[in-house]
Amino acid sequence: MKTLSIDIETYSSTPLQKSGVYRYVEADDFEILLFGYSVDSGPVQVIDLACGERIPKDALQALEDDAVIKWAFNATFERICLSRFLGYPTGDYLNPESWRCSMIWAATMGLPLSLEGVGAVLGLEKQKLTEGKDLIKYFCQPCAPTKSNGQRTRNRPFHAPEKWDAFKKYNLRDVETEMGIQQRLAKFPVSQTVWDEYHQSEEINDTGVRLDMELVAQAIEMDTLSRQKLTTSIKHMTALENPNSVQQMKQWLADNGMETDSLDKKAVNELLKKAPPELADVLLLRQQLAKSSVRKYQAMENTVCADGRARGMFQFYGANRTGRFSGRNIQLQNLPQNHLPDLAEARGLVRCGDFAAVELLYEDVPDTLSQLIRTAFIPRDGAQFLVADFSAIEARVIAWYADESWRQKVFEQGGDIYCASASQMFKVPVEKHGINGHLRQKGKIAELALGYGGSVGALKAMGAIEMGLTEDELPALVDAWRQANPKIVEFWWSVDRAVMEAVKYKHTTSLYGLTFSCRSGMLFITLPSGRKLAYVKPKVGINKFGGECITYEGVGATKKWERLDSYGPKFVENIVQATARDILCYAMQTLRCCSIVMHIHDEVVIEADPRMSLEAVCEQMGRTPPWAKGLLLRADGYTTDFYKKD
CATH class of the missing domain: 3.30.420.10 (Ribonuclease H-like superfamily/Ribonuclease H)
Structure with missing residues (x-):
């Protein structure tokens, strides 16, 4: 057999x-x-x-x-x-x-x-x-x-x-x-490489990660108590039968002179800017009530095994456009961030069930519970977590592909890419907390929104307006970023032409260390690692602007199988994210002898003996794979007694 x-x-x-x-x-x-x-x-x-x-x-x-x-x-x-x-x-x-x-x-x-x-x-x-x-x-x-x-x-x-x-x-x-x-x-x-990565992913799923079930139980109880108090307060202020009802709340606001189509987070933040005090108080309480922090804790209760560990949280190749991992059960890919300066103290108060102290010291109980979700993941007794992640991985990968030399120099010298980007865009020196420091935020938002062909809409989606930028500033910001990164812009359209040639004429083209080919009704983009990105039944179609574009079949935004269209910058996004994934998998393979219990985006979490060297792990993780010569990587890390965002 x-x-x-x-x-x-x-x-x-x-x-x-x-x-x-x-x-x-x-x-x-x-x-x-x-x-x-x-x-x-x-x-x-x-x-x-x-x-x-x-x-x-x-x-x-x-x-x-x-x-x-x-x-x-x-x-x-x-x-x-x-x-x-x-x-x-x-x-x-x-x-x-x-x-x-x-x-x-x-x-x-x-x-x-x-x-x-x-x-x-x-x-x-x-x-x-x-x-x-x-x-x-x-x-x-x-x-x-x-x-x-x-x-x-x-x-x-x-x-x-x-x-x-x-x-x-x-x-x-x-x-x-x-x-x-x-x-x-x-x-x-x-390929055998991908099967090896799959087997390691299965080992990580089998190992699982320990949960602090005392913290989880107390957080769920505290959330129930908090919701009861918030609901009572809103009922008292509004006389509404169900303050959770969007319809009832919208009607109450309208009756009190404030019309709104939505009560999502963004809409409520806008309403708060112009709401009179009595309405603002209700909206703030409503915002706290809407926070769904307890769902993650409930998922932990549902998932935890008899030995106190949660398993099976990573779906290998869950994002099949890039091969990246996706989350299962507790969904580690979208954990809320923590910003509390006294995280350990807040955690201790919740863990011992001191609701009065949490309410007194932190006011917003749901937000505090939300910020403590990460801390429910703890190492086994006698161990600590060693957390290491890649610094600006996608920015490094796209700079390496496009050979945007000024960016490469920033990474070589250990500089801040957001400051450097702002400096390149506005032609003045920019230092974090220093000269022209206010421009760093513009550099950051441009970096995050514009690397894959994004324009004004991408800046808005990334929160540019909320961060204090005006609508009028945005087109100039797009132009400034593109002019500062001409080789990346050229990379987008070279990839666009190569894909079009592969689909239209069945030519195989190699450029930027990538190979574009079409066979058996599939478009393949072969990455430097040797792994292939696959697009089903590619065709030349017409985009919404009336120009030619490539279409292929895949799972769309509606989670249904449908025909999707794409173009150069979008393919570049797939290529860069897929390459970042290959780098993470390469690092995880080199750290296979360590006990990796979690990995989130570009970060690994190791359940480590306290004698294990953080420096050695970061050095190992930052090694460039043999197929990515010239790519400058860096990993930073920290040790902790519970998981958190440092």
């Missing part, structure tokens, strides 16, 4: 969507119902475990044999469930090294992250059966007890034999569909 293709159907009273698979399998009633498999692409067998059948000995042994490659779509689910089935305890799982995931393979080709979606896009002969959702709801989840079902809380095969037969067919078809994906993508194999 060389390969085993697997798909399983399971039952657990723990909701999978809320808890993630690591917590899901810990339920006392967890069981595998069906085990569908194929040996070496042979006929699919379905083992009906729920009705007493047993997995054949050779298939069972193969699960623990690292010489046999196991395939599944979203293989993490199968691997963790089968670990539990085999009796592995919490924290110990089947070795990911011998597992391959056809969902990851699909993602590397720019395809959807669902089996149904991939099958549809590839036009497979054997598609996933659509009745599966109803069957999963019926057999895999608890049911509500009713008079007609005899007050049972679970449906078993004998309750609906016809449905059970259909469920077995569904399980068999899933294995066939997964094998169909492998066959269809066989000419585009995933």
